[in-house]
Amino acid sequence: MPRRRRVDIVLDSVKRLQRIGATANLLNVLRKQHPADLxxxxxxxxxxERRSAFATLIEHDGGMAMRAAAEIDRELGAELLGDRPADELARLFPQLQPDDAAALIDRLPEELSASVLDLMRQREADDVQQLLEHDERTAGRIMNPEVFALPESLSVGGAIAALQGSRNVEMVFYLYVVDEENRLVGVVSLRRLLLVPAETPLRAIMTKEPIRTRVETHQEDAAREVADYNLLAIPVVDADDKLAGVITVDDVIDVIKDEATEDMLRLAGVAAxxxxxxxxxxxxxxxxxxLxxxxxxxxxxxxxxxxxxxxIDRVVALAAFMTIxxxxxxxxxxxxxxxxxxxxxxGELTWGSSWRALGKxxxxxxxxxxLFGVVGAGVAWWSVGNPYFGGVLALAMVINLLVAAFAATLIPMVLRALRADPALASAVFITTLTDVLGFFAFLGLATFFLPFL
Amino acid sequence: MPRRRRVDIVLDSVKRLQRIGATANLLNVLRKQHPADLxxxxxxxxxxERRSAFATLIEHDGGMAMRAAAEIDRELGAELLGDRPADELARLFPQLQPDDAAALIDRLPEELSASVLDLMRQREADDVQQLLEHDERTAGRIMNPEVFALPESLSVGGAIAALQGSRNVEMVFYLYVVDEENRLVGVVSLRRLLLVPAETPLRAIMTKEPIRTRVETHQEDAAREVADYNLLAIPVVDADDKLAGVITVDDVIDVIKDEATEDMLRLAGVAAxxxxxxxxxxxxxxxxxxLxxxxxxxxxxxxxxxxxxxxIDRVVALAAFMTIxxxxxxxxxxxxxxxxxxxxxxGELTWGSSWRALGKxxxxxxxxxxLFGVVGAGVAWWSVGNPYFGGVLALAMVINLLVAAFAATLIPMVLRALRADPALASAVFITTLTDVLGFFAFLGLATFFLPFL
Incomplete structure (x- = not known):
C-alpha cells in the first residue's frame, strides 16, 4: 500500500478514536506506527487534535513521543514539547540522539530550555550542552558526539567484540580508528570487517587519512562532502584533530533539504x-x-x-507601456x-566561473x-500608431534587461564575498531595481524624444 | 585543508600543466584525485580547457574519466562524453553503475545514444537498456538492478561467504532476502550479520515485510521514504513483488537536490x-x-x-501609485x-491541511x-494632498493582497490535483495576475470615485 494511503487510514482512525474518547485504542494505534509515519x-x-494526541502519547510512551517530535517539522516539534513540564522533558530528552535533542531544545521557549538543560546537567546528560556550545549551522552543532572509535592496535576480532558490546550500534557505519591521544588516524568500513580474518590488526586494513570535517565547518559544506564523496558518515574533529563526533547521512539529508528550503524561502522574502x-x-x-x-x-x-x-500628462499611453x-x-x-x-x-559557481556566468x-x-524590445516595439507602434513610441520602448527594454542581468549576477556575488547569504538578494530588491530603472529608462527616453511622440 | 582550497590548488596546477603541454604530469595529477574532486x-x-583535460584523461584512464563524468553536473557530463566515438563509450559505460550509465546515456545526442546502446547490447550489457524502459523520474529508472539478494534458508555464515564472493560489495548496506520466486520477504542489515552466530538461518534474524517501493513510484516519493525512515537503501519491486533493484542513499541525495533545484528554477520560470x-x-x-x-x-x-x-488623463498621479x-x-x-x-x-501539505493553509x-x-493599505494611503494622501486618493489606494491594496493569497494557494493546489507540477504556477503567472487585478482594482475604483479625486 502506498505510504500516503496508509497514513491517511491511520489519520482517519485517530480522528475517530479521539471523537469517541477511546484513549486505550488510540494509544494502541499511535504506538504501532513508525516514528516517521507518526x-x-x-x-x-x-x-x-494534534496537541491532544501528542499529550496522550507522551504520558504513556515518552520514548515514542520524543522520537515522533524529532521526526516532525522542527518548529512544530518544539511547539508540541513546549506545553510539557520541564522535569518530564529533562527525563525524556536523553532517549533521543544528542543532536536531535539539541535541535529541539534550542527551539523551546528560552525559559523552558534553560530549566530543561539545568535539570539534565544534574543528571550528567551534558552531551547536549556541549553541542549547543558550537555555533548554529556548524558541523559541531549537528554532529552526534557518541562516535564509535577504536585504537589502531586492536584486531578485527576485538573490534567486532567491541561492536557487539556497544549499546548504540544502529547508526554505526564506519569504525573510526584513533591514536592514543584520540586523534583520527584511519577508518574501516563495517563491510571490510566481514571480509578479513579476525586476527588482522585494524592498522593493517584501515584507510589512512580519512576524509573529515571540523567542528566549525558550516553544515552545508560538511553535507556537501558526504554527498559528493558518497559517504554514509563523516567524522568531525576539533582544532587538534581529535575526534569529536560524527555526522551520519540521515542528518546530511535533513541539512540538504533545510538549506534548499531556506534558499527558496529567502529568495521569495520569507523567513527561512x-x-x-x-x-x-x-x-x-x-x-x-x-513587505x-x-x-x-x-x-x-x-x-x-x-x-x-x-x-505622462502629454502622452498618457506611456503609463500603460511603462509597466511592460x-x-x-x-x-x-x-x-x-x-x-x-x-x-x-x-557549489557549481566558484569565483573563476562567476565571471563566465556574468558573461553568459x-x-x-x-x-x-x-528580441522582446523589437516585439514590444511592434505592439506599441500598432497600438499607439507612432513608430518613435515603439523605438523608445525597445531601447528601454534593452537597457532594463541588461541591468537585470548585471544586478542579478553581481548582487549575489558581492553578498557572498561579504560572507552574507546570497539568497538575501531576494526578489524584493531585484524587482525594485528593475522597476525603478525600467520606469526611469522608459520615461526618461520618452521625455527626451517627447517632440516625436 | 578545506576542500575548496585543495580543489583550487589542483585547478591551478592543471591549468599550468596544460599551458606548458606536460601531458604525462597532467594525467598524473588528474588520476590522483577523488572522482568527486576531479x-x-x-x-x-x-x-x-575542460574538453581538452577530459580528452587526455579518457584516452589514458577510461574508468576514471567515466567516474568523473558521472559525478559532474549531468548536462556537462553528457556534453563531455558527446564528443567521443560510440565504440569507446560502449566499452567504457559498463564500468559505471547501471543507473549512472543510464542517466548519462539518456542525455547524449539521440543518434549517439542509439548506437552506444546498440553496441552495448551486442556485448550483453543490457542492464542499462532495462532501466531506460522505465519512465523518467521513476524509481525503476534510477535504481541499481544489481541488487544483493539471498534465499531465506541460507545461514549467516553462508551469507558472509556470498558477500565475500561478490564483486560489487561497496554499495551493499542490507542483504535482501527473497523466496524461491524472487519475491522480497525480508531484510538483514550488515551490522546484524556481525552480531549473531554463523549457523543462524537468515530467516530467523531478518526483518519481515521490509519497507519497499515500486518501479513505477515517482523518484521523489521513493527518496522521501528513504529520508523519512532514515534508511541507507530501499528495495524496488515490480508488480509481482519481485525484487527488481535497489536505490541507495547516495542516489537519494541526488534526487533530493535535483528536485529542490527544479522547484526553485521552475518557480522562477527557468527550465528545470x-x-x-x-x-x-x-x-x-x-x-x-x-519571457x-x-x-x-x-x-x-x-x-x-x-x-x-x-x-489617468484626468488624475495623472494615478500612473505612479498604481505601480505600488x-x-x-x-x-x-x-x-x-x-x-x-x-x-x-x-510532503507537509496534504489535502486536509491545504484548506488550513488557505485560511492562514x-x-x-x-x-x-x-496594514499596508493604511500606510500606503497615508503616503498617497501626503503626496497628492487628497484623502480620497489614499482611500482608493487602501481599498485596492486590500483587494489585491486577498487576490494574491487566494491565487497563490489555490493555483498550485489545482495544478497538483491535475497531476501537474505545482511549481509551474510560477512567478510569471502569479505576478501577471496581481498586476492585472491590481491595476484593475486601483484604476477601477479611481474611475468610480473620480469626482472626489
Missing part, C-alpha cells in the same frame, strides 16, 4: 524557518519586514514615475538570480532585450 | 535542468518561452491600464506561492492588506 499523522491533524504549519500570526509577523521594504521601494519607484508626470518594461525586467532578473543563487548553493547572463540579457 | 576541477575549468554551466545559447532558448509568456501577459496588464486612459498596488500584490503572492510549493514538495494565507493577506 510524525506525518501528527502534522496532518488539526492543531487542537516558515513552513505551511507556521501559525498565521507568526507568518504575518515574519513576512512583514519584507515593508517592498512598500518603501515601491514608493521609490512611484516617485520616479511622478518625476515624469508632465511627460518593468515587468519584463523583473522576471528576467528573477530567472538569473535563481540560477546564480542555486549554482552557488550546489549579459549575452542572454542582451539577446532577450533586443 | 568533477569539481573539470566543472571549474573554462570550456576549452539549467545550471550555471549551461551555454548562453541554450539558456537563452530555454528561458525564451517564459514570451510574460510579454504577452504584461501586454494584457498594459491593456487594462489603457482602458482607464481617460481616468501591483508591486505589493506581486511580492506577497510570491511569498505565499513559495511556502505552498515547498510545503507540497516536502487569507488571514495573512487581509492583515497585510489593511
Amino acid at each position: 510524525a506525518q499523522v501528527l502534522g496532518d491533524l488539526p492543531p487542537v 524557518d516558515e513552513s505551511v504549519s507556521t501559525s498565521p500570526f507568526v507568518a504575518w509577523r515574519k513576512r512583514l519586514p519584507w 515593508a521594504i517592498n512598500l518603501a521601494t515601491a514608493v521609490l519607484a512611484a516617485m520616479v514615475v511622478q518625476r515624469f508626470q508632465a511627460t 518594461v518593468a515587468s519584463m525586467g523583473g522576471n528576467a532578473a528573477i530567472q538569473t538570480l535563481t540560477v546564480i543563487v542555486r549554482g552557488m548553493a550546489l 547572463e549579459v549575452v542572454v540579457g542582451l539577446a532577450n532585450g533586443v | 568533477a569539481q576541477v573539470l566543472g571549474d575549468l573554462p570550456p576549452v 535542468d539549467e545550471s550555471v554551466s549551461t551555454s548562453p545559447f541554450v539558456a537563452w532558448r530555454k528561458r525564451l518561452p517564459w 514570451a509568456i510574460n510579454l504577452a501577459t504584461a501586454v494584457l496588464a498594459a491593456m487594462v491600464v489603457q482602458r482607464f486612459q481617460a481616468t 498596488v501591483a508591486s505589493m500584490g506581486g511580492n506577497a503572492a510570491i511569498q505565499t506561492l513559495t511556502v505552498i510549493v515547498r510545503g507540497m514538495a516536502l 494565507e487569507v488571514v495573512v493577506g487581509l492583515a497585510n492588506g489593511v
Whole structure:
C-alpha cells in the first residue's frame, strides 16, 4: 500500500478514536506506527487534535513521543514539547540522539530550555550542552558526539567484540580508528570487517587519512562532502584533530533539504524557518519586514514615475507601456538570480566561473532585450500608431534587461564575498531595481524624444 | 585543508600543466584525485580547457574519466562524453553503475545514444537498456538492478561467504532476502550479520515485510521514504513483488537536490535542468518561452491600464501609485506561492491541511492588506494632498493582497490535483495576475470615485 494511503487510514482512525474518547485504542494505534509515519499523522491533524494526541502519547510512551517530535517539522516539534513540564522533558530528552535533542531544545521557549538543560546537567546528560556550545549551522552543532572509535592496535576480532558490546550500534557505519591521544588516524568500513580474518590488526586494513570535517565547518559544506564523496558518515574533529563526533547521512539529508528550503524561502522574502504549519500570526509577523521594504521601494519607484508626470500628462499611453518594461525586467532578473543563487548553493559557481556566468547572463540579457524590445516595439507602434513610441520602448527594454542581468549576477556575488547569504538578494530588491530603472529608462527616453511622440 | 582550497590548488596546477603541454604530469595529477574532486576541477575549468583535460584523461584512464563524468553536473557530463566515438563509450559505460550509465546515456545526442546502446547490447550489457524502459523520474529508472539478494534458508555464515564472493560489495548496506520466486520477504542489515552466530538461518534474524517501493513510484516519493525512515537503501519491486533493484542513499541525495533545484528554477520560470554551466545559447532558448509568456501577459496588464486612459488623463498621479498596488500584490503572492510549493514538495501539505493553509494565507493577506493599505494611503494622501486618493489606494491594496493569497494557494493546489507540477504556477503567472487585478482594482475604483479625486 502506498505510504500516503496508509497514513491517511491511520489519520482517519485517530480522528475517530479521539471523537469517541477511546484513549486505550488510540494509544494502541499511535504506538504501532513508525516514528516517521507518526510524525506525518501528527502534522496532518488539526492543531487542537494534534496537541491532544501528542499529550496522550507522551504520558504513556515518552520514548515514542520524543522520537515522533524529532521526526516532525522542527518548529512544530518544539511547539508540541513546549506545553510539557520541564522535569518530564529533562527525563525524556536523553532517549533521543544528542543532536536531535539539541535541535529541539534550542527551539523551546528560552525559559523552558534553560530549566530543561539545568535539570539534565544534574543528571550528567551534558552531551547536549556541549553541542549547543558550537555555533548554529556548524558541523559541531549537528554532529552526534557518541562516535564509535577504536585504537589502531586492536584486531578485527576485538573490534567486532567491541561492536557487539556497544549499546548504540544502529547508526554505526564506519569504525573510526584513533591514536592514543584520540586523534583520527584511519577508518574501516563495517563491510571490510566481514571480509578479513579476525586476527588482522585494524592498522593493517584501515584507510589512512580519512576524509573529515571540523567542528566549525558550516553544515552545508560538511553535507556537501558526504554527498559528493558518497559517504554514509563523516567524522568531525576539533582544532587538534581529535575526534569529536560524527555526522551520519540521515542528518546530511535533513541539512540538504533545510538549506534548499531556506534558499527558496529567502529568495521569495520569507523567513527561512516558515513552513505551511507556521501559525498565521507568526507568518504575518515574519513576512512583514519584507513587505515593508517592498512598500518603501515601491514608493521609490512611484516617485520616479511622478518625476515624469508632465511627460505622462502629454502622452498618457506611456503609463500603460511603462509597466511592460518593468515587468519584463523583473522576471528576467528573477530567472538569473535563481540560477546564480542555486549554482552557488550546489557549489557549481566558484569565483573563476562567476565571471563566465556574468558573461553568459549579459549575452542572454542582451539577446532577450533586443528580441522582446523589437516585439514590444511592434505592439506599441500598432497600438499607439507612432513608430518613435515603439523605438523608445525597445531601447528601454534593452537597457532594463541588461541591468537585470548585471544586478542579478553581481548582487549575489558581492553578498557572498561579504560572507552574507546570497539568497538575501531576494526578489524584493531585484524587482525594485528593475522597476525603478525600467520606469526611469522608459520615461526618461520618452521625455527626451517627447517632440516625436 | 578545506576542500575548496585543495580543489583550487589542483585547478591551478592543471591549468599550468596544460599551458606548458606536460601531458604525462597532467594525467598524473588528474588520476590522483577523488572522482568527486576531479568533477569539481573539470566543472571549474573554462570550456576549452575542460574538453581538452577530459580528452587526455579518457584516452589514458577510461574508468576514471567515466567516474568523473558521472559525478559532474549531468548536462556537462553528457556534453563531455558527446564528443567521443560510440565504440569507446560502449566499452567504457559498463564500468559505471547501471543507473549512472543510464542517466548519462539518456542525455547524449539521440543518434549517439542509439548506437552506444546498440553496441552495448551486442556485448550483453543490457542492464542499462532495462532501466531506460522505465519512465523518467521513476524509481525503476534510477535504481541499481544489481541488487544483493539471498534465499531465506541460507545461514549467516553462508551469507558472509556470498558477500565475500561478490564483486560489487561497496554499495551493499542490507542483504535482501527473497523466496524461491524472487519475491522480497525480508531484510538483514550488515551490522546484524556481525552480531549473531554463523549457523543462524537468515530467516530467523531478518526483518519481515521490509519497507519497499515500486518501479513505477515517482523518484521523489521513493527518496522521501528513504529520508523519512532514515534508511541507507530501499528495495524496488515490480508488480509481482519481485525484487527488481535497489536505490541507495547516495542516489537519494541526488534526487533530493535535483528536485529542490527544479522547484526553485521552475518557480522562477527557468527550465528545470539549467545550471550555471549551461551555454548562453541554450539558456537563452530555454528561458525564451517564459519571457514570451510574460510579454504577452504584461501586454494584457498594459491593456487594462489603457482602458482607464481617460481616468489617468484626468488624475495623472494615478500612473505612479498604481505601480505600488501591483508591486505589493506581486511580492506577497510570491511569498505565499513559495511556502505552498515547498510545503507540497516536502510532503507537509496534504489535502486536509491545504484548506488550513488557505485560511492562514487569507488571514495573512487581509492583515497585510489593511496594514499596508493604511500606510500606503497615508503616503498617497501626503503626496497628492487628497484623502480620497489614499482611500482608493487602501481599498485596492486590500483587494489585491486577498487576490494574491487566494491565487497563490489555490493555483498550485489545482495544478497538483491535475497531476501537474505545482511549481509551474510560477512567478510569471502569479505576478501577471496581481498586476492585472491590481491595476484593475486601483484604476477601477479611481474611475468610480473620480469626482472626489
